[in-house]
Amino acid sequence: MTSTTERPAFPRAAKPPSWWERQGDLLMRRPFNEWTFTHMNWLMPTERVARGDRREPLPYEPHHLDLTYRFEGRDRTLDELHRRTNTTAFLVLHHGRIIHEYYPGVFAGPRTRMQLFSISKSVTSLLVGIALAEGAIGDIYDRVVDYRKDFVGTAYEDTTVAELLTMTSGVGDLEVWDVPDSGIKRFEQATMGGGSVLEVVRQAPRTAPGGERFNYSTFDTQILGWVLEAATEMSIASYLSDRLWRHLGAERDAFYWLTRGRPRTAIGGGSLNATPRDVARIGLLMIHDGVAGGRQVVPSEWVRRSRGSEMPQLAVGQLGPSGYAHYGYSNQWWTLGSASFDAFTALGVHGQYLYVDPSADVVIVKCSAWPTQDDEGRDRETIAALRRIADHFASAR
Numbered sequence: 001m002t003s004t005t006e007r008p009a010f011p012r013a014a015k016p017p018s019w020w021e022r023q024g025d026l027l028m029r030r031p032f033n034e035w036t037f038t039h040m041n042w043l044m045p046t047e048r049v050a051r052g053d054r055r056e057p058l059p060y061e062p063h064h065l066d067l068t069y070r071f072e073g074r075d076r077t078l079d080e081l082h083r084r085t086n087t088t089a090f091l092v093l094h095h096g097r098i099i100h101e102y103y104p105g106v107f108a109g110p111r112t113r114m115q116l117f118s119i120s121k122s123v124t125s126l127l128v129g130i131a132l133a134e135g136a137i138g139d140i141y142d143r144v145v146d147y148r149k150d151f152v153g154t155a156y157e158d159t160t161v162a163e164l165l166t167m168t169s170g171v172g173d174l175e176v177w178d179v180p181d182s183g184i185k186r187f188e189q190a191t192m193g194g195g196s197v198l199e200v201v202r203q204a205p206r207t208a209p210g211g212e213r214f215n216y217s218t219f220d221t222q223i224l225g226w227v228l229e230a231a232t233e234m235s236i237a238s239y240l241s242d243r244l245w246r247h248l249g250a251e252r253d254a255f256y257w258l259t260r261g262r263p264r265t266a267i268g269g270g271s272l273n274a275t276p277r278d279v280a281r282i283g284l285l286m287i288h289d290g291v292a293g294g295r296q297v298v299p300s301e302w303v304r305r306s307r308g309s310e311m312p313q314l315a316v317g318q319l320g321p322s323g324y325a326h327y328g329y330s331n332q333w334w335t336l337g338s339a340s341f342d343a344f345t346a347l348g349v350h351g352q353y354l355y356v357d358p359s360a361d362v363v364i365v366k367c368s369a370w371p372t373q374d375d376e377g378r379d380r381e382t383i384a385a386l387r388r389i390a391d392h393f394a395s396a397r
Contacts (some may be wrong), residue, residue, distance in 0.1 A: 117348025126238025225268020283363030
């Protein structure tokens with residue numbers, strides 16, 4: 001007679017995530033992301049941002065930028081910058097002219113529409129400024145629920161438009177990409193996997209009183225975009241086309257990619273795609289106090305508001321754990337100084353930059369394919385190089 005013993009009960013191993021659940025991670029890795037960031041319209045539903053009838057080519061006066069920048073005790077060349085920071089597109093305007101243009105990315109070129117990630121946030125801010133001037137949005141101190149009743153009962157119920165613009169809503173956790181169940185990862189999975197982006201945002205917890213501290217938040221800008229759409233009764237893509245893109249003299253249509261889940265929605269904090277030259281036109285708009293093609297497209301006071309804030313928690317070096325020490329924040333733009341004519345920049349993960357220096361009359365667009373979403377070392381090096389380029393032209397005036 002054979003004796004039997006009871007088998008020990010081992011916990012069942014967790015089921016590994018499927019490709020569908022991990023697609024965000026896979027598509028963002030090198031070297032795949034060089035293709036991904038130039039072909040988002042092949043991967044996701046999209047909505048067109050029409051450029052309109054007026055096309056105004058940028059004057060082209062190429063120069064060889066034979067200069068170096070100082071970083072970590074060494075002088076480095078721009079070739080080193082591009083290699084070390086995975087540049088895919090690099091464009092420099094001075095006095096509104098293209099003086100340097102380079103596309104080291106395998107799939108990049110002048111007509112390539114690049115995935116801009118959170119540069120989209122700064123564009124959303126410009127659209128909010130236009131909507132305020134038109135009266136579609138009544139006041140920056142209006143509440144989210146004045147426009148979106150579906151946020152009654154959520155942590156965003158008493159949040160104002162002003163708090164969304166400064167990312168001081170006090171809602172949501174620290175935006176980190178390497179924690180599987182963080183808010184931003186659940187947001188990413190919902191956008192790409194067919195889940196409800198609305199429910200992910202509605203479930204965000206309150207973590208601080210409104211207006212008290214800065215916490216970088218794609219959720220805040222997503223709601224800002226939804227407020228804009230509700231107030232204007234237009235999609236963000238249609239509003240961008242009609243109120244801004246067609247006035248820039250853009251060379252190509254842009255597009256937003258949309259969530260897979262229905263109702264499909266653009267990601268106002270991260271899904272705009274456009275050519276580097278057309279992104280540079282936004283920088284020119286900022287240098288010219290909101291004027292493009294002889295028309296006041298964005299209110300001048302809104303542009304100036306984007307160059308710096310008087311809120312102490314938004315000053316350079318005071319942003320806390322969700323901002324690098326060399327940045328401040330204002331109106332969905334990253335600031336680099338305290339004066340109204342200091343440089344400021346729009347930023348996107350994986351190394352996207354729209355750098356604007358009004359005093360030097362310089363605009364620089366850098367698109368990249370970093371292996372990770374955030375990288376403080378690559379960011380500091382990039383800013384050192386962009387400052388050096390702007391200073392070069394400022395000193396040559």
